[in-house]
Amino acid sequence: MLTKTIIVGAGISGASLARLLAERGESVLVIDAKDHIAGNCYDCLEDGIMVHKYGTHIFHTNNKDVWDFLCRFTKWYPYQHKVLGLVDGQTIPIPFNLNSLHLVFPKNMADKLELRLIENFGFNKKIPILKLRESGDGDLQFLADYIYQKIFLEYTLKQWGLAPDEIDPAITGRVPVYISRDDRYFQDRYQGIPMGGFTAMVGRLLDHPNIAVQLNTPFDKGMQYKRLFHTGSIDEFFDISLENCPIAASTLISSNLRNLASRMPLSSIIPAIMIGRESANTNGFWTIRQTKRLLPLNIRPRSNVALTNDIIPSLATKMRNYTMHICGLLRM
Numbered sequence: 186m187l188t189k190t191i192i193v194g195a196g197i198s199g200a201s202l203a204r205l206l207a208e209r210g211e212s213v214l215v216i217d218a219k220d221h222i223a224g225n226c227y228d229c230l231e232d233g234i235m236v237h238k239y240g241t242h243i244f245h246t247n248n249k250d251v252w253d254f255l256c257r258f259t260k261w262y263p264y265q266h267k268v269l270g271l272v273d274g275q276t277i278p279i280p281f282n283l284n285s286l287h288l289v290f291p292k293n294m295a296d297k298l299e300l301r302l303i304e305n306f307g308f309n310k311k312i313p314i315l316k317l318r319e320s321g322d323g324d325l326q327f328l329a330d331y332i333y334q335k336i337f338l339e340y341t342l343k344q345w346g347l348a349p350d351e352i353d354p355a356i357t358g359r360v361p362v363y364i365s366r367d368d369r370y371f372q373d374r375y376q377g378i379p380m381g382g383f384t385a386m387v388g389r390l391l392d393h394p395n396i397a398v399q400l401n402t403p404f405d406k407g408m409q410y411k412r413l414f415h416t417g418s419i420d421e422f423f424d425i426s427l428e429n430c431p432i433a434a435s436t437l438i439s440s441n442l443r444n445l446a447s448r449m450p451l452s453s454i455i456p457a458i459m460i461g462r463e464s465a466n467t468n469g470f471w472t473i474r475q476t477k478r479l480l481p482l483n484i485r486p487r488s489n490v491a492l493t494n495d496i497i498p499s500l501a502t503k504m505r506n507y508t509m510h511i512c513g514l515l516r517m
């Protein structure tokens with residue numbers, strides 16, 4: 186009789202599932218096509234900087250069970266994520282919020298628009314850009330057009346290869362207009378960067394006598410198992426063609442980023458971890474991430490910036506789904 190449970194993927198989802206099952210006495214085999222654990226959260230030291238190889242990752246959740254669970258495997262650097270956008274030569278908080286509003290418009294105009302926003306939607310609300318554009322209010326329509334042109338249009342064209350109204354509002358809505366003075370990117374109760382890195386945290390999750398890990402092992406449909414958890418791409422698992430997928434693959438412009446990195450002086454400090462550039466210049470950079478800003482001042486490395494680029498945006502959704510499953514397991 187087959188007893189083996191296979192988990193495909195040694196990322197944070199696969200490792201959490203493996204740990205929870207292992208602690209219930211189940212033997213688990215975790216396989217991963219890559220030559221390392223931690224999936225997209227993989228980080229490693231390069232020239233003294235903890236580089237997030239596949240893009241900057243910040244842990245954030247409102248779920249106390251998830252937070253308490255991970256606290257068993259890591260300590261955290263407290264970190265509240267903030268993003269600045271470069272609009273018309275000045276840096277403003279992203280998502281666009283009331284502070285951004287007052288930075289880009291004269292006081293009288295900003296006061297009036299702030300009032301309109303609060304009257305129409307209330308304070309501390311996140312409004313997707315498309316909803317703002319559809320509002321009947323002329324002032325808000327003007328504001329929506331401004332934000333659309335200056336922030337969403339170029340960014341979305343560059344990231345997705347489509348104009349914002351050509352793609353699912355759920356995707357553009359992920360970067361909403363925030364009617365608030367809170368400059369943080371996430372408002373979750375628990376946020377942080379694992380001390381020692383995500384990879385070390387995932388390593389401790391997988392460190393259990395009931396867990397075996399096999400790297401460089403792509404899932405093969407001929408594999409024998411009793412139960413399978415697949416944390417990779419669902420379309421790949423079901424052999425679904427990407428031809429009809431509405432989301433074009435993102436364009437990687439990492440060479441531009443690297444060029445930029447090499448031009449930055451060692452002492453260069455950008456004011457936040459990311460700066461998105463929303464100019465029409467398609468050869469320009471997209472985001473700068475100074476990953477050393479993830480760490481507290483006293484332990485930041487002195488060496489140069491490390492730059493990465495956003496790819497595979499749909500994964501965050503997948504993570505949320507797995508987080509829900511993991512929460513379910515935690516409560517069982």
Ligand SMILES: Cc1cc2nc3c(=O)[nH]c(=O)nc-3n(C[C@H](O)[C@H](O)[C@H](O)COP(=O)(O)OP(=O)(O)OC[C@H]3O[C@@H](n4cnc5c(N)ncnc54)[C@H](O)[C@@H]3O)c2cc1C
Nearest residue numbers: 194196197198217218224225240242243403404417501504
């Ligand atoms: C640039 C970027 C930034 C992000 N920032 C954040 C953030 O700040 N906060 C956040 O919560 N989320 C963020 N995300 C989403 C984040 O990547 C996920 O939250 C998290 O990494 C998902 O973990 P996972 O284990 O589900 O998937 P993954 O990390 O993708 O792990 C899946 C693993 O499965 C393996 N695998 C897939 N298919 C197969 C196969 N057929 N055979 C064998 N192995 C396979 C892969 O090699 C991979 O190691 C970001 C994503 C990107 C791309």
